[in-house]
Amino acid sequence: MLSNVLKEIIREKIAHGEHPREHAVDVMLEIQKHHGHMSDEAMIEASKLLGMTPLELEELATFYDHIYREPVGKYVIRICDGTLCWMQDHLSVVEHIASRLGIRMGETTPDGLFTMLPVCCLGYCDRAPAMMINQRIFGRLTPQKIDRILQRLRDEASLAEAE
Ligand code: FES
Numbered sequence: 590m591l592s593n594v595l596k597e598i599i600r601e602k603i604a605h606g607e608h609p610r611e612h613a614v615d616v617m618l619e620i621q622k623h624h625g626h627m628s629d630e631a632m633i634e635a636s637k638l639l640g641m642t643p644l645e646l647e648e649l650a651t652f653y654d655h656i657y658r659e660p661v662g663k664y665v666i667r668i669c670d671g672t673l674c675w676m677q678d679h680l681s682v683v684e685h686i687a688s689r690l691g692i693r694m695g696e697t698t699p700d701g702l703f704t705m706l707p708v709c710c711l712g713y714c715d716r717a718p719a720m721m722i723n724q725r726i727f728g729r730l731t732p733q734k735i736d737r738i739l740q741r742l743r744d745e746a747s748l749a750e751a752e
Contacts, residue, residue, distance in 0.1 A: 591634045595623055599638050609639045613649050617656050626657040654708060662697045662704040664742050667721045671710030677717040685732050689739060702746055703739075 591599075599616050603609040616639060620631050627635070627650055636646040650656040654667075668674075668683055683694060686705055690698050697704040713719040716728025727738055 591620065591631060592623075595620065596634075596638065599635070603639065610641050610645075613639050613641065613646060614653055614656070617646075617650060617653075621657060626660050632658075660697070660701075661706075662702050663746060664702060664722050665704045665706060667706050667708035667711075668694075669709070669711045669713070669717070669719045669721075670707045671714065671717075673710075673714040674717040674719055679718045681732075682718045682720065682730050682735065685735055686739075689736065702743070 598619060602615055602619065603612045606612055613635075616635055617627055620627060620635060624631060632646055632650065633643050636643045639646065650658060657665075666686060668679060668686065670679055674682075683705075687693055690703050690705065692698055692703070692705055694705055694707060708721065711719050711721050711726055713726050713728045718730045719726060719728040720730060721727070722738070722742065727734070
């Protein structure tokens with residue numbers, strides 16, 4: 590259930606536009622910021638606020654990579670499987686991360702910290718193989734570099750928890 594505060598933020602967002610549906614993606618991202626993903630209930634409530642049917646909103650949610658219909662980890666690791674990354678052995682990146690985190694593609698670690706998903710070209714082809722974690726892009730990945738990144742994120746999460 591969306592809080593009244595969140596509904597107010599959404600109403601404020603959609604007030605500036607010809608039609609509320611223009612802001613559908615923004616609204617879903619805002620909801621995710623508070624709830625982590627777009628649950629069925631959130632989809633229904635958001636569609637009402639946007640003047641859309643739940644099916645129309647579902648179609649948009651399916652189209653956009655960054656809208657999550659299932660719960661995801663604090664850090665969403667998107668590994669590029671575009672042509673250039675594929676040529677630079679992106680599979681070894683997938684295998685390395687999978688072995689370090691003990692999850693397969695599409696899964697989330699039991700501690701809720703990491704989710705691993707595929708993504709098509711990140712526009713970082715000259716630094717393939719590449720991945721994106723939340724809003725940060727990393728390229729020229731090697732097993733050592735991946736280990737450092739994962740460790741940094743674990744440290745960051747522990748620090749945030751301790752605060
Ligand atoms: S193919 Fe991977 S970043 Fe372009």
